[in-house]
Amino acid sequence: MRQRHNLPLLIGATLVCLIAASAVFAPLLTPHDPTAIDPAGRLAPPGGEHPLGTDRLGRDVLSRILYGGRVAVVVGGVAVAIGAGAGVSLGLISGYQAGRLDAVLMRAIDGLMAFPALLLAIMVVAALGPGHIQTMAAVGIVLIPTFARLARAQTLAVRGQEFVHAARALGATDGRIVLTHILPNVAGPLLIQATVAFSGAVLAEASLSYLGLGTQPPVASWGGMLQEARDVLFVGPWMAIWPGVAIALAVLGWNLLGDGLRDMLDPRMRRATRRRAVR
Amino acid sequence: MPFVLRRLLAVAPTVLVVATVTFIALQVIPGDLVVVMLGMDARAEDVARLRQEFGLDRPLVVRYMGWLAGIARGDLGTSVAYREPVARLIAARLPVTVSVAFAAMLVAVALALPLGVVAARRAWSGLDLAVLAGSQLGLAVPTFWLGILLLLWLAAAVPIFPLQGYAPLFRDPLEWSRHLVLPAVALGVDRAAALLRLVRASLLEEMNRDYVRTARGKGLGDGFVVRRHVLRNALIPVLTVAGLQLGYLLAGTIVVEQVFGLPGLGRLLLQAIYARDLVVVQGVVLVVAVMFTLLNLLVDLLYAAVDPRIAYD
Numbered sequence: 094m095r096q097r098h099n100l101p102l103l104i105g106a107t108l109v110c111l112i113a114a115s116a117v118f119a120p121l122l123t124p125h126d127p128t129a130i131d132p133a134g135r136l137a138p139p140g141g142e143h144p145l146g147t148d149r150l151g152r153d154v155l156s157r158i159l160y161g162g163r164v165a166v167v168v169g170g171v172a173v174a175i176g177a178g179a180g181v182s183l184g185l186i187s188g189y190q191a192g193r194l195d196a197v198l199m200r201a202i203d204g205l206m207a208f209p210a211l212l213l214a215i216m217v218v219a220a221l222g223p224g225h226i227q228t229m230a231a232v233g234i235v236l237i238p239t240f241a242r243l244a245r246a247q248t249l250a251v252r253g254q255e256f257v258h259a260a261r262a263l264g265a266t267d268g269r270i271v272l273t274h275i276l277p278n279v280a281g282p283l284l285i286q287a288t289v290a291f292s293g294a295v296l297a298e299a300s301l302s303y304l305g306l307g308t309q310p311p312v313a314s315w316g317g318m319l320q321e322a323r324d325v326l327f328v329g330p331w332m333a334i335w336p337g338v339a340i341a342l343a344v345l346g347w348n349l350l351g352d353g354l355r356d357m358l359d360p361r362m363r364r365a366t367r368r369r370a371v372r
Numbered sequence: 373m374p375f376v377l378r379r380l381l382a383v384a385p386t387v388l389v390v391a392t393v394t395f396i397a398l399q400v401i402p403g404d405l406v407v408v409m410l411g412m413d414a415r416a417e418d419v420a421r422l423r424q425e426f427g428l429d430r431p432l433v434v435r436y437m438g439w440l441a442g443i444a445r446g447d448l449g450t451s452v453a454y455r456e457p458v459a460r461l462i463a464a465r466l467p468v469t470v471s472v473a474f475a476a477m478l479v480a481v482a483l484a485l486p487l488g489v490v491a492a493r494r495a496w497s498g499l500d501l502a503v504l505a506g507s508q509l510g511l512a513v514p515t516f517w518l519g520i521l522l523l524l525w526l527a528a529a530v531p532i533f534p535l536q537g538y539a540p541l542f543r544d545p546l547e548w549s550r551h552l553v554l555p556a557v558a559l560g561v562d563r564a565a566a567l568l569r570l571v572r573a574s575l576l577e578e579m580n581r582d583y584v585r586t587a588r589g590k591g592l593g594d595g596f597v598v599r600r601h602v603l604r605n606a607l608i609p610v611l612t613v614a615g616l617q618l619g620y621l622l623a624g625t626i627v628v629e630q631v632f633g634l635p636g637l638g639r640l641l642l643q644a645i646y647a648r649d650l651v652v653v654q655g656v657v658l659v660v661a662v663m664f665t666l667l668n669l670l671v672d673l674l675y676a677a678v679d680p681r682i683a684y685d
Contacts, residue, residue, distance in 0.1 A: 204389035208661045209623030216657050219645045220397050296514055300627050303516050304642055319517060323631075330524055337517035345512035 102353025108346025112339075116162035125153035127160040127313045136329045146331040148321060154332060157313035158339050164225060164314040165343055168307075169294040171229040176236025176294075177287050183237070184244025185271050185279075189252055199245070206238045214297055218306045225298075225308040232297045236290050243286055247279035281358045285351050292347035299340045315340045375676055383669050388440075390661045395439050398654045399432065409452055409648045422452070426651070448655035453647045458655035461640060466659075468538055468636035472559065472628060473621040475552045479560025480567055480621075481614060487564075488571025493598065495576055503568065510565025515624055519558035519631035527554060536633035555632045559624050563617045570613055574606040581605075608679050615671030619664040 115122060125143075131151030139146040145154040187198040205213065217231035251257065252275065260274050301307030302316030310317060315336040322332035406422045407414065423429055426449075427438065442448065448458035491503040527533045533554050539547035578584065579602055587597045626638030633639075637656050644652035 200389070203386070204393050207386055207390045207665055208393070208657075209620050209664050211620075211626065212623040212657060212660055212664075215626065215641065215645070216394070216397050216653070219650070219653050219657075292512075299514055300516065303514075304627060304630060306642075306645065316514075316516075319520060322520070326520065326524060327528060333517075333520045333524060337514065337520065340514050340517060341509070341512045344514075345508060348508060348511060 099353050099356055101349040102357060105346050105349030105351070105353050108342055109350055112162055112343050112346060113166060115159050116166045119156070119159035119163060123153065123156040123159055125156040127152060127156040128311045129153075136325065138329075139331050145335050146329065148318070148332050149325050149329065154318075154335055157318055158315070158335055161313040161315045161318060161336065162339065162343070164308050164312065165295050165298060165340075168225055168229050168232065168298040169291045169347075172232035172236060172294040172298070173287055173290050175229065175233025176290060177240050177283070179233070180237040180240025181244040181276075181283060184241040184246075185248050185275065187241065188245040188248025189267065189271050189275065191249075195245075198241070202238045202241050205234070210235045210293075211297065211300060214301060215304070215306065218301060223306045223309060225312065225314070228298055228301050228307040231301070232294045235297065236294065239290065240283065240286060243282060244279060247282055248275055251275055251278050285354050285358065288347055288351035288354055292344040292351070295340065295343050295347065376673060379669060379672055383665060386665050387662055390665060391440060391443055391658060392436075394654055394658045394661065395436055398650050398657075399435065409650060411648075443658070448658070449651040451644075451649055451652045453644070453649040453652070458652050461652065462637065462655055462659050465635060465637050465640050467540070468634050469622060469625045469629070469638065471541065471548070471552055472555050472625045472634060472636060473618060475556035476559035476563065476621050476624070476628075477614065477618050479556045480563035480617065483560065483564035484567035484571055484610075488568040489575060489598065489603070491568070492572045492575035492579070493594070495572075500572075503572075507565040507568050510561050513562065515559050515562055516627045516631050518561060519555065519628055522554045522558055523631070538634045538636075551632075551634075555625075555628045555634060558631065559621060559628045562624075563621060567610065567614060567617065571606070571610050574609050575602060578602045578606040608675070611678065612671055612675055615667060615674065619667045622660055622663060622667075 119127075129152060131147070133151065134143075134147050135149055135151040137143055137147040137151070139154075143153050143155065145158065147153055148157070183198055183202070187195045208216070214228075214231040214235045217234055218227050221227040221230060248271075257270060257274055260270050265274070298307055298314070299316035299319075302314040303320045304316075305320060308314035308317055310321070318336040319333060322329065322336070326333055406419050406426070406428060410418060410422065427435055430438075439449075446459055448462070450456065451458055451461060454461060487503050487506075491500040494500050522533075523535060527535045532550065534551055538551050541548045575598075579598075584597055584602060587601055588594075625634075625636055626641060628634070629636045629638035630642065637660060641653060641656040644650070644656065
């Protein structure tokens with residue numbers, strides 16, 4: 094059969110790599126300090142020394158977008174690590190042990206799921222106070238239930254299979270069975286979920302920063318830049334456009350990467366839909 | 373026990389969990405709650421007075437029981453900043469948030485249904501791929517950025533859309549709808565993108581069923597089969613998801629209210645967070661989460677009503 098190109102994977106991976114690279118190499122890509130204030134050069138339109146213009150404090154918008162990418166990547170990465178770490182652990186334990194522990198853990202997860210995600214994140218930040226460390230924790234907590242549910246469902250599906258019985262018969266401990274036999278077998282869907290969760294985390298960080306609850310000034314963050322643009326919307330529209338483009342590209346990249354991975358790991362899904370569609 | 377009764381009974385524990393999580397999250401915060409509310413340089417007598425006023429000198433369990441009893445009576449406490457009952461503050465702002473959420477839902481369904489149907493009927497054509505690509509973009513664009521772009525390009529250029537503010541429905545319905553259009557579009561486009569993918573997938577699934585082949589075999593036209601047979605079945609999962617989306621839209625309005633200066637629950641919540649008015653924060657979070665839970669219940673009940681194949685015994 095002819096190999097079909099996985100376009101979402103290709104575009105998604107390219108976008109993600111570009112954003113990650115621009116975040117890592119930000120100091121090499123721009124000569125300007127993202128926090129350097131220049132009152133004389135405030136609200137300069139795009140062009141010349143400042144390709145994307147300057148903000149109301151005279152800071153270079155391009156530099157702030159590149160450095161803002163660092164915040165997005167770090168907050169997204171840590172939040173997904175918290176959400177996946179806690180969620181997958183709970184899900185594995187819940188699914189493997191079953192019984193009363195499973196019931197208690199799942200009720201707690203249901204309790205977290207009873208809140209719309211953004212509201213839960215806002216509540217956590219309201220309790221912990223604003224800041225990007227708190228944002229990582231808030232977004233991480235929001236991500237726990239989805240990972241826990243998915244890991245539990247996947248674990249329930251494989252825990253009765255023969256390779257698990259075989260491992261137990263050979264004397265493997267519960268911890269070893271879960272970590273070396275069950276986890277690798279349920280990792281595919283969890284990897285896809287992590288990719289999609291990353292885009293959600295970037296969006297959540299931007300939303301919280303836009304509301305003034307996430308990353309605090311003068312640290313550059315895409316959502317924070319949009320908040321600063323609000324007061325000078327009609328004087329410096331470039332301030333409101335480029336950070337949004339950056340958020341959209343990052344979210345698009347991670348979403349497409351997730352879609353592409355799903356197609357790659359479960360090719361039946363896509364082929365079946367295509368075949369059916371041909372009448 | 374009948375499904376409806378069972379489902380209704382299941383709501384009570386969920387609301388209890390929601391109330392408990394809200395209470396714990398905002399009571400067991402790092403540091404002294406009163407110092408957090410009044411700031412580090414507050415006078416000792418103010419701290420002592422507020423501590424007594426909020427009953428913070430009582431044990432946590434007593435406060436928790438008092439909070440639950442208050443909820444049962446519809447009493448969510450008194451705001452520190454506004455010096456008004458929280459329930460009254462919420463009641464005054466709820467219509468704004470609900471209006472925006474419903475209007476956004478309307479935009480989402482109005483966009484998703486026709487686009488989803490067209491995409492499914494021309495599956496894998498150029499048009500379908502364009503719609504799918506558009507939906508990916510719709511999902512990637514943050515609602516608040518779309519709101520800002522709408523303000524920048526539409527509200528400034530076309531004076532029929534006001535830049536900021538809100539007008540109550542019963543005072544002036546026309547003004548009310550003018551103020552809602554842009555927030556609803558900003559919030560609705562993202563949900564439309566999610567819904568249309570579901571409409572498309574659901575329709576594709578249904579179009580391969582035997583009853584569709586039979587209908588076609590009888591010589592019925594494609595359009596007729598889709599309208600009369602396929603859509604009715606394909607829309608059942610869409611209805612469920614649309615109902616759940618409404619709950620998410622309630623939370624989504626928090627951000628959009630900020631963009632368009634709408635005096636809704638989101639605005640109240642944020643001002644309360646900035647002012648460290650944690651009693652209001654607690655109240656708003658509880659009300660939105662309970663509404664979210666009740667919407668889920670409504671969707672479940674509706675789901676059983678529209679699909680007679682589902683037997684909940």
